[in-house]
Amino acid sequence: MQTRRMVILTEGQLGTFSSKTAASLVRYKSDETVAVLDSVHAGKRLEDVLEVGTGIPIVATLQEAMAFEPTSLVIGIATPGGVLPDAWREVIHEAIEHGLEVVNGLHTFLNEDEAFARHAGRKGVRLWDVRQPPGDLDIGRHRVHGLPNLRVLTVGADSSIGKKIAAIEIDRAAREAGWDSEFVATGQTGIMIAGSGIAVDTVAADYISGAAERLVLEHKHRELLVIEGQGTILHPSYSGVSLGLLHGAAPQALVLCHQPGRDVMRNLPVAVPSYTELITAHESIARPLFPCRVVAVSLNCFGMSMDDARREVDRVEGETGLPATDCVKFGCGPIVEALAPLKPGTRNTS
Secondary structure: OOOOOEEEEOOOOOOOOOOHHHHHHHHHOHHHEEEEEOOOOOOOOHHHHHOOOOOOOEEOOHHHHHHHOOOEEEEOOOOHHHOOOHHHHHHHHHHHHOOOEEEEOOOOOHHHOHHHHHHHHHHOOOEEEOOOOOOOOOOOOOOOOOOOOEEEEEEEOOOOOOHHHHHHHHHHHHHHOOOOEEEEOOOHHHHHHHOOOOOHHHOOHHHHHHHHHHHHHHOOOOOEEEEOOOOOOOOOOOHHHHHHHHHHHOOOEEEEEEOOOOOEOOOOOOEOOOHHHHHHHHHHHHOOOOOOEEEEEEEOOOOOOHHHHHHHHHHHHHHHOOOEEOHHHHOOHHHHHHHHHHOOOOOOOO
16 A cells, blocks of 8 residues: 555644544654644744644645645544534545545544545545444453463543553663564554554443453463553543443553643543552552552653753652653653563563
């Protein structure tokens, strides 16, 4: 398959948290990103908005983006409930008319929309609904906990807090340190980056743990699996997905992800629990089924100076007694070091 040349659609919502898909693709697939489509931010420097993406233009129209010879239009936001904004239908049809593949990470499946499907069929265009789950999933059958490999799951204090980026960065750092490691994607953006995975938040509730189990079994030959977390087990909206993922992946190690200053959960009037409460909750839920502990904290210090971020890392280490870092600003070395005693053949999970 030819390398994608992506135009990423964020219309009016470009931002590190408001367009998570776009931000992650720009960070990890910058060589495949030819433009960002956002008329509100057109003309700005992308790196001033996202802190990454130097040299990638922000354009106002798809017609402008066509000058960069794209092959794909990627929907770059995750809306509440994953619903496609009606205002975006026109630009999707325009992309199809230009012969572009449309990459869609929303819960609204383009292939199930008669108008999009008919148009794409006539133009010979692929509509990739990334969140579409496999049709042959099973319930979780507790087949993972006895595998000899090490499984690490990133878990969060809230949604949209850095679990995916932490998992990708930990995997990269582990491979650089000599581990036979692989990133396991469980969300739509992670799948776009890795090229495989299952978006577990689209899976029927009974099969979430089975989907996670399947992903682990498919990659069981790896020494280390770094599994992308979703939501948080204490979130009133998303806890079901988080719990199914925890049970199905059966991780021996958890990395707790947090953002300094995030005191209230996004979109809800719910206080974010303390570090102690978060650590205790995750370990207490997992341990009746398999040995498991939080081994480190990954902080998302976006928008903070290096000095302020370093002080926050030091403060969290003092509060939790665990290694802490911001993987983007300071690297994942402390987390990889914390995993060393759990390496197959040397493991002690007590």
